[in-house]
Amino acid sequence: MMKFKRLLISLFLLGSTLLANIASAENYTLWVNGRGGGGVIGNYASFTYWGPASTAAGVNKKAVNWDGYNSIASQNGKIRDALDCFCTGNNWCYIATHSAGDLMMGYTLANYGSSSRMKKNAVANSSGQCSNSDGTAQTGWNIKWVRAASGAGGGSELSDAGSWALSEPLVKDLKTTTARAMYNHNSTANVWFYMYAGAKGTVYSGILPGQDDEAVSYHSTGGVAGSAGRSLCNPSDWLCNDLTMGTAANEGGSTKWAYHSVVFRDDNETYNHYASGNWLGIISVVRTAVVNSAL
Template identity: 65%
Template sequence: MKQFLSAAAVAVTTLMGAEASATNYTLWIHGRNGGSTQSGNYNDFSYWGPSSTAAGVNKKAVNWKGNQRISVENYRIRDALDCFCTGGNWCYVAAHSAGDLQIGYAMSLYGGSTRSIKNAVPNSSGVCGDAGGTQVGWNIKWVDVASGASGGSELADHGDWAMSEPLVSDLVTTTARGMYNHNTTRSVWFYNFAGSRGTAYSGILPGQDDEVVSYHSTGGVSGSSGGSLCNPGDWFCDGTLNTGTSTCSNGRAKWSYHFVSLRDDGESYDHYAAGNWSGIVGPVRADAVTYAK
Protein backbone atom coordinates (compact mmCIF):
# COMPACT_ATOMS: atom_id res chain seq x y z
CA MET A 1 0.00 0.00 0.00
CA LYS A 2 2.73 2.46 0.95
CA GLN A 3 4.65 1.65 -2.23
CA PHE A 4 1.60 2.55 -4.31
CA LEU A 5 0.89 5.77 -2.45
CA SER A 6 4.50 6.93 -2.70
CA ALA A 7 4.60 6.21 -6.42
CA ALA A 8 1.33 8.05 -6.93
CA ALA A 9 2.58 11.10 -5.04
CA VAL A 10 5.76 11.16 -7.13
CA ALA A 11 3.72 10.87 -10.31
CA VAL A 12 1.50 13.78 -9.33
CA THR A 13 4.55 15.91 -8.58
CA THR A 14 6.15 15.00 -11.90
CA LEU A 15 3.02 15.95 -13.82
CA MET A 16 2.99 19.38 -12.26
CA GLY A 17 5.58 20.69 -14.73
CA ALA A 18 7.43 23.34 -12.80
CA GLU A 19 7.43 21.07 -9.77
CA ALA A 20 9.21 18.25 -11.60
CA SER A 21 12.48 19.20 -9.89
CA ALA A 22 10.92 18.97 -6.43
CA THR A 23 13.14 18.20 -3.47
CA ASN A 24 11.97 15.56 -1.02
CA TYR A 25 12.66 15.77 2.71
CA THR A 26 12.16 13.45 5.68
CA LEU A 27 11.08 15.28 8.84
CA TRP A 28 11.65 13.64 12.23
CA ILE A 29 9.41 14.97 15.04
CA HIS A 30 10.51 13.84 18.50
CA GLY A 31 8.39 13.17 21.56
CA ARG A 32 8.58 14.10 25.23
CA ASN A 33 11.97 15.16 26.55
CA GLY A 34 13.40 17.66 28.97
CA GLY A 35 13.44 20.44 26.40
CA SER A 36 17.13 19.89 25.70
CA THR A 37 17.04 19.67 21.90
CA GLN A 38 17.87 22.82 19.94
CA SER A 39 14.54 24.20 18.76
CA GLY A 40 14.76 25.46 15.21
CA ASN A 41 17.99 23.54 14.50
CA TYR A 42 17.07 20.99 11.85
CA ASN A 43 20.46 19.28 12.14
CA ASP A 44 20.25 18.40 15.85
CA PHE A 45 19.46 14.66 15.94
CA SER A 46 20.56 14.17 19.56
CA TYR A 47 17.11 12.82 20.52
CA TRP A 48 17.30 10.12 17.86
CA GLY A 49 20.89 9.01 17.48
CA PRO A 50 23.97 9.66 15.34
CA SER A 51 23.17 12.21 12.63
CA SER A 52 25.26 10.15 10.21
CA THR A 53 22.73 7.29 10.34
CA ALA A 54 20.54 6.92 7.26
CA ALA A 55 16.94 7.91 8.02
CA GLY A 56 15.26 8.88 4.77
CA VAL A 57 16.07 11.37 2.04
CA ASN A 58 17.32 14.80 3.19
CA LYS A 59 16.43 14.15 6.81
CA LYS A 60 15.62 17.06 9.10
CA ALA A 61 15.14 17.02 12.89
CA VAL A 62 12.06 19.00 13.90
CA ASN A 63 12.95 20.05 17.43
CA TRP A 64 10.60 21.56 19.97
CA LYS A 65 10.56 21.97 23.74
CA GLY A 66 9.40 18.47 24.56
CA ASN A 67 8.12 19.30 28.03
CA GLN A 68 5.72 22.05 26.92
CA ARG A 69 2.09 21.86 25.80
CA ILE A 70 1.34 20.80 22.26
CA SER A 71 -0.54 24.01 21.44
CA VAL A 72 2.34 26.18 22.71
CA GLU A 73 5.08 24.43 20.71
CA ASN A 74 3.15 23.41 17.61
CA TYR A 75 4.36 26.46 15.71
CA ARG A 76 7.75 24.73 15.51
CA ILE A 77 6.19 21.88 13.56
CA ARG A 78 4.30 24.30 11.31
CA ASP A 79 7.52 26.24 10.66
CA ALA A 80 9.20 23.02 9.51
CA LEU A 81 6.26 22.01 7.33
CA ASP A 82 6.18 25.47 5.76
CA CYS A 83 9.96 25.35 5.17
CA PHE A 84 10.25 21.97 3.51
CA CYS A 85 6.77 20.88 2.43
CA THR A 86 5.47 23.74 0.27
CA GLY A 87 5.86 24.81 -3.34
CA GLY A 88 7.65 22.14 -5.34
CA ASN A 89 8.93 20.33 -2.26
CA TRP A 90 7.40 17.24 -0.66
CA CYS A 91 7.86 15.64 2.74
CA TYR A 92 7.81 12.31 4.44
CA VAL A 93 7.20 12.63 8.18
CA ALA A 94 8.31 10.35 11.01
CA ALA A 95 7.07 11.01 14.54
CA HIS A 96 7.73 9.41 17.91
CA SER A 97 5.47 9.33 20.97
CA ALA A 98 4.14 12.87 21.63
CA GLY A 99 5.45 13.84 18.20
CA ASP A 100 2.37 11.99 16.96
CA LEU A 101 0.21 14.54 18.79
CA GLN A 102 2.23 17.35 17.26
CA ILE A 103 1.83 16.29 13.62
CA GLY A 104 -1.80 15.23 14.14
CA TYR A 105 -2.61 18.58 15.76
CA ALA A 106 -0.95 20.49 12.92
CA MET A 107 -2.69 18.49 10.19
CA SER A 108 -6.14 18.61 11.76
CA LEU A 109 -6.21 22.25 12.85
CA TYR A 110 -3.93 23.91 10.27
CA GLY A 111 -3.73 21.50 7.33
CA GLY A 112 -6.56 23.31 5.55
CA SER A 113 -5.14 26.79 6.08
CA THR A 114 -3.39 29.01 3.56
CA ARG A 115 0.39 28.74 3.84
CA SER A 116 3.10 30.95 2.35
CA ILE A 117 5.40 29.00 0.05
CA LYS A 118 8.91 28.98 1.52
CA ASN A 119 12.41 28.62 0.09
CA ALA A 120 13.67 25.75 2.29
CA VAL A 121 16.49 27.94 3.63
CA PRO A 122 15.95 28.28 7.39
CA ASN A 123 17.34 31.03 9.60
CA SER A 124 18.68 30.40 13.10
CA SER A 125 15.12 30.22 14.45
CA GLY A 126 14.08 27.55 11.96
CA VAL A 127 11.97 29.90 9.83
CA CYS A 128 12.44 29.91 6.06
CA GLY A 129 12.16 32.85 3.70
CA ASP A 130 9.24 33.45 1.36
CA ALA A 131 9.57 32.07 -2.15
CA GLY A 132 6.44 33.81 -3.39
CA GLY A 133 2.90 32.57 -3.60
CA THR A 134 0.65 30.59 -1.30
CA GLN A 135 -0.97 27.19 -1.11
CA VAL A 136 -3.48 25.35 1.06
CA GLY A 137 -1.88 23.02 3.57
CA TRP A 138 1.34 21.08 3.01
CA ASN A 139 2.77 18.55 0.57
CA ILE A 140 3.05 15.41 2.71
CA LYS A 141 3.28 11.94 1.22
CA TRP A 142 2.76 9.94 4.44
CA VAL A 143 3.46 9.88 8.17
CA ASP A 144 5.26 7.04 9.98
CA VAL A 145 4.50 6.90 13.71
CA ALA A 146 6.72 5.12 16.26
CA SER A 147 4.67 4.31 19.39
CA GLY A 148 2.38 7.25 18.89
CA ALA A 149 0.87 8.99 21.91
CA SER A 150 -2.01 10.66 20.10
CA GLY A 151 -4.34 8.59 22.30
CA GLY A 152 -2.53 9.61 25.49
CA SER A 153 -0.92 7.49 28.19
CA GLU A 154 -2.24 6.17 31.48
CA LEU A 155 1.10 7.18 33.02
CA ALA A 156 -0.16 10.75 32.71
CA ASP A 157 -3.59 9.76 34.05
CA HIS A 158 -2.02 8.27 37.18
CA GLY A 159 0.60 10.97 37.78
CA ASP A 160 3.62 8.75 37.15
CA TRP A 161 5.41 11.58 35.38
CA ALA A 162 6.45 14.98 36.76
CA MET A 163 3.12 16.78 36.85
CA SER A 164 4.94 20.13 36.75
CA GLU A 165 5.60 19.50 33.06
CA PRO A 166 2.90 21.19 30.98
CA LEU A 167 3.06 18.40 28.37
CA VAL A 168 1.96 15.77 30.88
CA SER A 169 -1.49 17.35 31.16
CA ASP A 170 -1.86 16.98 27.38
CA LEU A 171 -0.95 13.28 27.60
CA VAL A 172 -3.91 12.41 29.84
CA THR A 173 -5.84 9.94 27.68
CA THR A 174 -9.13 11.86 27.52
CA THR A 175 -7.31 15.16 26.91
CA ALA A 176 -5.12 13.80 24.10
CA ARG A 177 -8.10 12.17 22.40
CA GLY A 178 -10.19 15.35 22.62
CA MET A 179 -7.46 17.79 21.59
CA TYR A 180 -8.38 17.75 17.88
CA ASN A 181 -10.28 15.62 15.37
CA HIS A 182 -7.97 12.64 14.89
CA ASN A 183 -9.94 11.59 11.81
CA THR A 184 -8.92 14.78 10.01
CA THR A 185 -5.58 13.97 8.38
CA ARG A 186 -6.17 15.81 5.08
CA SER A 187 -6.20 12.34 3.43
CA VAL A 188 -2.60 11.71 4.49
CA TRP A 189 -1.98 8.16 5.75
CA PHE A 190 -0.55 7.60 9.23
CA TYR A 191 1.39 4.32 9.43
CA ASN A 192 1.52 3.14 13.05
CA PHE A 193 4.33 1.03 14.52
CA ALA A 194 3.25 -0.36 17.91
CA GLY A 195 5.83 -1.75 20.34
CA SER A 196 5.00 -4.16 23.17
CA ARG A 197 8.19 -4.78 25.14
CA GLY A 198 6.77 -3.31 28.33
CA THR A 199 7.37 -4.47 31.87
CA ALA A 200 7.86 -1.66 34.38
CA TYR A 201 4.33 -0.26 34.28
CA SER A 202 2.33 -3.36 33.39
CA GLY A 203 -0.07 -2.72 36.28
CA ILE A 204 -0.90 0.78 35.05
CA LEU A 205 -0.84 0.57 31.27
CA PRO A 206 -3.74 -1.53 29.92
CA GLY A 207 -3.17 -4.37 27.50
CA GLN A 208 0.04 -4.54 25.50
CA ASP A 209 2.44 -1.63 26.00
CA ASP A 210 6.03 -0.52 25.41
CA GLU A 211 6.54 0.82 28.98
CA VAL A 212 5.14 4.25 28.05
CA VAL A 213 2.13 3.90 25.73
CA SER A 214 -0.43 1.15 25.21
CA TYR A 215 -1.73 -0.38 22.00
CA HIS A 216 -4.96 1.64 22.10
CA SER A 217 -2.82 4.71 21.39
CA THR A 218 0.07 3.29 19.38
CA GLY A 219 -2.43 1.47 17.17
CA GLY A 220 -4.40 4.61 16.32
CA VAL A 221 -7.58 3.19 17.84
CA SER A 222 -10.51 5.62 17.92
CA GLY A 223 -12.71 6.63 20.84
CA SER A 224 -12.77 9.15 23.66
CA SER A 225 -10.84 6.90 26.06
CA GLY A 226 -8.31 4.06 25.96
CA GLY A 227 -8.77 0.31 26.24
CA SER A 228 -6.98 -2.97 26.85
CA LEU A 229 -5.75 -4.33 23.51
CA CYS A 230 -3.20 -7.10 22.97
CA ASN A 231 -1.46 -9.41 20.54
CA PRO A 232 -3.37 -12.44 19.21
CA GLY A 233 -3.85 -15.16 21.81
CA ASP A 234 -3.07 -13.00 24.85
CA TRP A 235 -5.47 -13.28 27.76
CA PHE A 236 -7.01 -10.69 30.06
CA CYS A 237 -7.56 -8.12 27.29
CA ASP A 238 -10.63 -6.51 25.79
CA GLY A 239 -9.52 -7.47 22.30
CA THR A 240 -6.74 -7.86 19.73
CA LEU A 241 -5.14 -4.97 17.89
CA ASN A 242 -5.46 -5.98 14.26
CA THR A 243 -3.01 -4.84 11.61
CA GLY A 244 -3.83 -2.65 8.62
CA THR A 245 -7.04 -0.65 8.83
CA SER A 246 -9.09 -3.52 10.29
CA THR A 247 -11.13 -2.86 13.40
CA CYS A 248 -9.95 -4.44 16.65
CA SER A 249 -11.46 -7.79 17.58
CA ASN A 250 -13.71 -6.02 20.11
CA GLY A 251 -15.19 -3.83 17.38
CA ARG A 252 -13.18 -0.67 18.10
CA ALA A 253 -12.25 1.05 14.83
CA LYS A 254 -9.08 2.93 14.03
CA TRP A 255 -9.17 6.60 13.22
CA SER A 256 -9.53 7.42 9.53
CA TYR A 257 -6.35 7.10 7.47
CA HIS A 258 -4.57 5.17 10.23
CA PHE A 259 -2.88 1.89 9.32
CA VAL A 260 -1.04 -0.46 11.70
CA SER A 261 2.15 -1.41 9.85
CA LEU A 262 3.80 -3.20 12.76
CA ARG A 263 2.20 -4.96 15.72
CA ASP A 264 4.97 -6.23 17.97
CA ASP A 265 3.89 -9.86 18.32
CA GLY A 266 7.37 -10.87 19.48
CA GLU A 267 7.48 -8.19 22.21
CA SER A 268 10.80 -7.02 20.78
CA TYR A 269 10.53 -3.22 20.84
CA ASP A 270 10.33 -0.87 23.79
CA HIS A 271 9.55 2.84 23.63
CA TYR A 272 13.00 4.37 23.82
CA ALA A 273 15.18 5.72 21.00
CA ALA A 274 17.97 5.82 23.62
CA GLY A 275 20.07 8.18 21.52
CA ASN A 276 20.81 5.37 19.08
CA TRP A 277 17.72 4.98 16.87
CA SER A 278 16.68 2.12 19.18
CA GLY A 279 13.42 0.53 20.32
CA ILE A 280 10.37 1.02 18.13
CA VAL A 281 12.16 3.89 16.39
CA GLY A 282 14.39 1.28 14.71
CA PRO A 283 11.71 -0.23 12.45
CA VAL A 284 10.42 3.24 11.57
CA ARG A 285 13.92 4.36 10.60
CA ALA A 286 14.30 1.23 8.42
CA ASP A 287 10.95 1.98 6.80
CA ALA A 288 12.04 5.54 6.04
CA VAL A 289 15.27 4.29 4.49
CA THR A 290 13.26 1.99 2.22
CA TYR A 291 10.40 4.28 1.22
CA ALA A 292 11.38 7.92 1.90
CA LYS A 293 13.32 8.65 -1.26
Protein backbone atom coordinates (compact mmCIF):
# COMPACT_ATOMS: atom_id res chain seq x y z
CA MET A 1 0.00 0.00 0.00
CA MET A 2 2.81 2.44 0.88
CA LYS A 3 4.56 1.71 -2.42
CA PHE A 4 1.29 2.36 -4.26
CA LYS A 5 0.85 5.69 -2.47
CA ARG A 6 4.42 6.69 -3.30
CA LEU A 7 3.77 5.81 -6.94
CA LEU A 8 0.62 7.95 -6.98
CA ILE A 9 2.46 10.86 -5.39
CA SER A 10 5.30 10.55 -7.91
CA LEU A 11 2.86 10.48 -10.81
CA PHE A 12 1.02 13.49 -9.39
CA LEU A 13 4.24 15.48 -9.04
CA LEU A 14 5.35 14.48 -12.53
CA GLY A 15 1.99 15.53 -13.96
CA SER A 16 2.13 18.83 -12.11
CA THR A 17 5.61 19.51 -13.49
CA LEU A 18 4.50 18.72 -17.04
CA LEU A 19 1.44 20.96 -16.70
CA ALA A 20 3.60 23.76 -15.33
CA ASN A 21 5.99 23.46 -18.26
CA ILE A 22 3.11 23.48 -20.75
CA ALA A 23 1.52 26.46 -19.05
CA SER A 24 4.77 28.42 -19.18
CA ALA A 25 5.20 27.92 -22.93
CA GLU A 26 4.52 31.12 -24.88
CA ASN A 27 4.77 32.38 -28.44
CA TYR A 28 6.24 35.84 -29.07
CA THR A 29 6.39 38.10 -32.11
CA LEU A 30 9.64 40.05 -32.42
CA TRP A 31 9.91 43.14 -34.66
CA VAL A 32 13.48 44.01 -35.71
CA ASN A 33 13.93 47.57 -37.04
CA GLY A 34 16.12 48.83 -39.85
CA ARG A 35 18.17 51.95 -40.52
CA GLY A 36 17.44 55.00 -38.38
CA GLY A 37 16.20 53.16 -35.31
CA GLY A 38 14.04 55.24 -33.01
CA GLY A 39 12.82 52.81 -30.37
CA VAL A 40 14.34 52.72 -26.89
CA ILE A 41 17.07 50.07 -26.88
CA GLY A 42 16.35 47.43 -24.26
CA ASN A 43 12.67 48.38 -24.01
CA TYR A 44 10.69 45.71 -25.82
CA ALA A 45 7.49 47.77 -25.56
CA SER A 46 8.95 50.75 -27.47
CA PHE A 47 7.48 50.66 -31.00
CA THR A 48 8.43 54.20 -32.05
CA TYR A 49 10.12 52.95 -35.22
CA TRP A 50 6.96 51.21 -36.43
CA GLY A 51 3.92 53.13 -35.24
CA PRO A 52 1.44 53.07 -32.36
CA ALA A 53 2.23 50.34 -29.84
CA SER A 54 -1.49 49.67 -29.56
CA THR A 55 -1.65 48.36 -33.14
CA ALA A 56 -2.09 44.60 -33.48
CA ALA A 57 1.17 43.04 -34.64
CA GLY A 58 1.18 39.38 -33.64
CA VAL A 59 0.96 37.47 -30.39
CA ASN A 60 2.94 38.93 -27.46
CA LYS A 61 4.64 41.47 -29.74
CA LYS A 62 8.05 42.83 -28.78
CA ALA A 63 10.11 45.61 -30.39
CA VAL A 64 13.72 44.47 -30.70
CA ASN A 65 15.38 47.88 -30.89
CA TRP A 66 18.92 48.60 -32.06
CA ASP A 67 20.30 51.99 -33.03
CA GLY A 68 20.02 51.61 -36.83
CA TYR A 69 23.25 53.58 -37.19
CA ASN A 70 26.25 51.54 -36.11
CA SER A 71 27.50 48.39 -37.81
CA ILE A 72 25.57 45.13 -37.90
CA ALA A 73 28.34 43.36 -35.96
CA SER A 74 28.52 45.97 -33.18
CA GLN A 75 24.74 46.03 -32.64
CA ASN A 76 24.10 42.31 -33.03
CA GLY A 77 24.24 41.57 -29.32
CA LYS A 78 20.94 43.44 -28.87
CA ILE A 79 19.23 40.98 -31.21
CA ARG A 80 20.83 37.95 -29.53
CA ASP A 81 19.64 39.22 -26.13
CA ALA A 82 16.06 39.34 -27.40
CA LEU A 83 16.23 35.92 -29.04
CA ASP A 84 17.69 34.45 -25.84
CA CYS A 85 14.92 36.07 -23.78
CA PHE A 86 11.90 35.02 -25.80
CA CYS A 87 12.95 32.19 -28.13
CA THR A 88 14.50 29.60 -25.80
CA GLY A 89 13.22 26.85 -23.50
CA ASN A 90 9.53 26.21 -24.10
CA ASN A 91 8.99 29.52 -25.87
CA TRP A 92 8.85 30.07 -29.64
CA CYS A 93 9.18 33.19 -31.77
CA TYR A 94 7.85 34.67 -34.96
CA ILE A 95 10.21 37.32 -36.39
CA ALA A 96 9.33 40.33 -38.55
CA THR A 97 12.05 42.58 -39.94
CA HIS A 98 12.30 45.75 -41.97
CA SER A 99 15.07 46.77 -44.37
CA ALA A 100 18.45 46.46 -42.59
CA GLY A 101 16.69 44.35 -39.96
CA ASP A 102 16.77 41.57 -42.55
CA LEU A 103 20.54 41.94 -42.86
CA MET A 104 20.73 41.86 -39.06
CA MET A 105 18.68 38.66 -38.73
CA GLY A 106 20.52 36.93 -41.55
CA TYR A 107 23.84 37.78 -39.91
CA THR A 108 22.56 36.53 -36.54
CA LEU A 109 21.39 33.15 -37.78
CA ALA A 110 24.38 32.55 -40.05
CA ASN A 111 26.87 33.25 -37.26
CA TYR A 112 25.02 32.22 -34.10
CA GLY A 113 22.05 30.10 -35.21
CA SER A 114 23.79 26.87 -34.20
CA SER A 115 25.52 28.20 -31.09
CA SER A 116 24.80 27.11 -27.52
CA ARG A 117 22.24 29.38 -25.84
CA MET A 118 21.22 29.43 -22.19
CA LYS A 119 17.47 29.08 -21.69
CA LYS A 120 16.00 32.33 -20.33
CA ASN A 121 12.91 33.29 -18.33
CA ALA A 122 11.43 35.93 -20.72
CA VAL A 123 11.54 38.60 -17.99
CA ALA A 124 13.79 41.40 -19.27
CA ASN A 125 15.70 44.00 -17.27
CA SER A 126 16.17 47.61 -18.43
CA SER A 127 19.03 46.52 -20.69
CA GLY A 128 16.85 43.99 -22.49
CA GLN A 129 18.50 40.94 -20.93
CA CYS A 130 16.79 38.03 -19.18
CA SER A 131 17.93 35.67 -16.43
CA ASN A 132 18.57 31.96 -16.87
CA SER A 133 15.48 29.82 -16.35
CA ASP A 134 16.71 26.38 -15.31
CA GLY A 135 20.47 26.44 -15.87
CA THR A 136 20.34 24.35 -19.04
CA ALA A 137 21.33 25.25 -22.59
CA GLN A 138 20.04 24.53 -26.08
CA THR A 139 21.35 24.80 -29.62
CA GLY A 140 20.20 27.97 -31.39
CA TRP A 141 16.75 29.50 -30.96
CA ASN A 142 13.14 28.38 -31.36
CA ILE A 143 12.08 30.41 -34.43
CA LYS A 144 9.07 29.52 -36.55
CA TRP A 145 9.88 31.89 -39.44
CA VAL A 146 11.14 35.34 -40.46
CA ARG A 147 9.00 37.71 -42.54
CA ALA A 148 11.09 40.46 -44.15
CA ALA A 149 9.52 43.75 -45.26
CA SER A 150 11.80 45.25 -47.92
CA GLY A 151 14.68 43.04 -46.87
CA ALA A 152 18.12 44.61 -47.31
CA GLY A 153 20.10 41.41 -46.91
CA GLY A 154 21.52 42.10 -50.38
CA GLY A 155 22.29 45.77 -49.69
CA SER A 156 21.15 48.88 -51.53
CA GLU A 157 22.59 50.91 -54.39
CA LEU A 158 21.66 54.06 -52.43
CA SER A 159 24.50 53.12 -50.13
CA ASP A 160 26.80 52.41 -53.08
CA ALA A 161 26.09 55.84 -54.58
CA GLY A 162 26.42 57.81 -51.35
CA SER A 163 22.77 58.84 -51.30
CA TRP A 164 22.80 58.11 -47.57
CA ALA A 165 25.28 59.67 -45.12
CA LEU A 166 28.55 57.90 -45.72
CA SER A 167 29.67 58.60 -42.16
CA GLU A 168 27.19 56.04 -40.84
CA PRO A 169 28.86 52.68 -40.15
CA LEU A 170 25.61 50.92 -41.12
CA VAL A 171 25.61 52.57 -44.55
CA LYS A 172 29.00 50.99 -45.23
CA ASP A 173 27.50 47.60 -44.32
CA LEU A 174 24.60 48.24 -46.70
CA LYS A 175 26.77 48.55 -49.81
CA THR A 176 25.63 45.76 -52.09
CA THR A 177 28.94 43.94 -52.34
CA THR A 178 29.63 44.34 -48.61
CA ALA A 179 26.20 43.12 -47.49
CA ARG A 180 26.37 40.11 -49.79
CA ALA A 181 29.83 39.12 -48.58
CA MET A 182 29.16 39.76 -44.88
CA TYR A 183 27.97 36.22 -44.11
CA ASN A 184 26.70 33.05 -45.78
CA HIS A 185 23.15 34.03 -46.74
CA ASN A 186 22.33 30.37 -47.42
CA SER A 187 23.01 29.51 -43.77
CA THR A 188 19.82 30.28 -41.82
CA ALA A 189 19.80 27.46 -39.24
CA ASN A 190 16.94 26.04 -41.36
CA VAL A 191 14.73 29.05 -40.61
CA TRP A 192 12.64 30.26 -43.55
CA PHE A 193 12.80 33.91 -44.65
CA TYR A 194 9.55 34.99 -46.32
CA MET A 195 10.23 38.03 -48.49
CA TYR A 196 7.89 40.98 -49.16
CA ALA A 197 9.02 43.18 -52.06
CA GLY A 198 7.57 46.68 -52.50
CA ALA A 199 7.66 48.52 -55.83
CA LYS A 200 6.37 52.08 -55.37
CA GLY A 201 9.59 53.77 -56.46
CA THR A 202 10.17 57.41 -57.42
CA VAL A 203 12.20 59.30 -60.01
CA TYR A 204 15.15 59.80 -57.65
CA SER A 205 15.38 56.07 -57.09
CA GLY A 206 16.49 55.63 -60.71
CA ILE A 207 19.91 54.51 -59.51
CA LEU A 208 18.20 51.43 -58.07
CA PRO A 209 18.11 48.64 -60.69
CA GLY A 210 14.77 47.15 -61.67
CA GLN A 211 11.73 47.50 -59.44
CA ASP A 212 12.22 49.19 -56.04
CA ASP A 213 10.33 50.77 -53.13
CA GLU A 214 12.41 54.00 -53.08
CA ALA A 215 15.19 52.47 -50.96
CA VAL A 216 15.81 48.80 -51.83
CA SER A 217 15.52 46.91 -55.12
CA TYR A 218 13.90 43.57 -55.90
CA HIS A 219 17.27 41.81 -56.06
CA SER A 220 17.55 42.34 -52.30
CA THR A 221 13.91 42.38 -51.19
CA GLY A 222 13.44 39.16 -53.16
CA GLY A 223 16.36 37.36 -51.48
CA VAL A 224 18.24 36.92 -54.76
CA ALA A 225 21.70 35.35 -54.54
CA GLY A 226 24.90 36.62 -56.17
CA SER A 227 27.86 38.84 -55.42
CA ALA A 228 26.10 42.04 -56.57
CA GLY A 229 22.62 43.36 -57.38
CA ARG A 230 20.81 42.80 -60.64
CA SER A 231 17.78 44.29 -62.39
CA LEU A 232 14.56 42.40 -61.63
CA CYS A 233 10.98 43.55 -62.21
CA ASN A 234 7.28 42.73 -62.20
CA PRO A 235 5.90 40.61 -65.07
CA SER A 236 4.27 43.71 -66.61
CA ASP A 237 7.69 45.31 -67.16
CA TRP A 238 9.25 43.98 -70.35
CA LEU A 239 12.52 45.86 -69.88
CA CYS A 240 14.01 43.48 -67.31
CA ASN A 241 13.66 39.93 -66.04
CA ASP A 242 10.86 38.96 -63.67
CA LEU A 243 11.30 38.35 -59.96
CA THR A 244 9.46 35.05 -59.50
CA MET A 245 7.31 34.00 -56.57
CA GLY A 246 8.34 31.34 -54.09
CA THR A 247 11.77 29.73 -54.31
CA ALA A 248 11.81 29.34 -58.11
CA ALA A 249 14.68 30.71 -60.16
CA ASN A 250 13.99 34.15 -61.61
CA GLU A 251 13.54 34.87 -65.29
CA GLY A 252 17.03 34.97 -66.73
CA GLY A 253 18.32 32.27 -64.39
CA SER A 254 19.26 34.09 -61.16
CA THR A 255 18.40 32.12 -58.03
CA LYS A 256 17.36 32.90 -54.47
CA TRP A 257 19.32 32.10 -51.36
CA ALA A 258 18.44 28.85 -49.61
CA TYR A 259 15.46 29.12 -47.24
CA HIS A 260 14.33 32.37 -48.91
CA SER A 261 10.91 32.54 -50.57
CA VAL A 262 9.08 35.49 -52.16
CA VAL A 263 5.53 35.51 -50.78
CA PHE A 264 4.58 39.04 -51.84
CA ARG A 265 5.59 40.91 -55.01
CA ASP A 266 4.11 44.39 -55.43
CA ASP A 267 2.71 43.92 -58.95
CA ASN A 268 0.51 47.02 -58.64
CA GLU A 269 3.41 49.20 -57.45
CA THR A 270 1.42 50.28 -54.39
CA TYR A 271 3.81 50.03 -51.43
CA ASN A 272 6.87 52.13 -50.66
CA HIS A 273 9.61 51.53 -48.11
CA TYR A 274 8.48 53.63 -45.18
CA ALA A 275 6.44 53.04 -42.01
CA SER A 276 5.70 56.79 -41.76
CA GLY A 277 5.02 56.42 -38.06
CA ASN A 278 1.93 54.30 -38.63
CA TRP A 279 2.89 50.79 -39.84
CA LEU A 280 2.53 51.91 -43.50
CA GLY A 281 4.24 51.01 -46.78
CA ILE A 282 5.41 47.44 -47.32
CA ILE A 283 5.43 47.05 -43.51
CA SER A 284 1.62 47.15 -43.60
CA VAL A 285 1.55 44.03 -45.78
CA VAL A 286 3.85 42.16 -43.41
CA ARG A 287 1.91 43.32 -40.36
CA THR A 288 -1.32 41.94 -41.82
CA ALA A 289 0.36 38.60 -42.56
CA VAL A 290 1.82 38.49 -39.06
CA VAL A 291 -1.53 39.24 -37.39
CA ASN A 292 -3.09 36.38 -39.36
CA SER A 293 -0.35 33.82 -38.73
CA ALA A 294 1.61 34.74 -35.57
CA LEU A 295 -0.80 33.21 -33.08
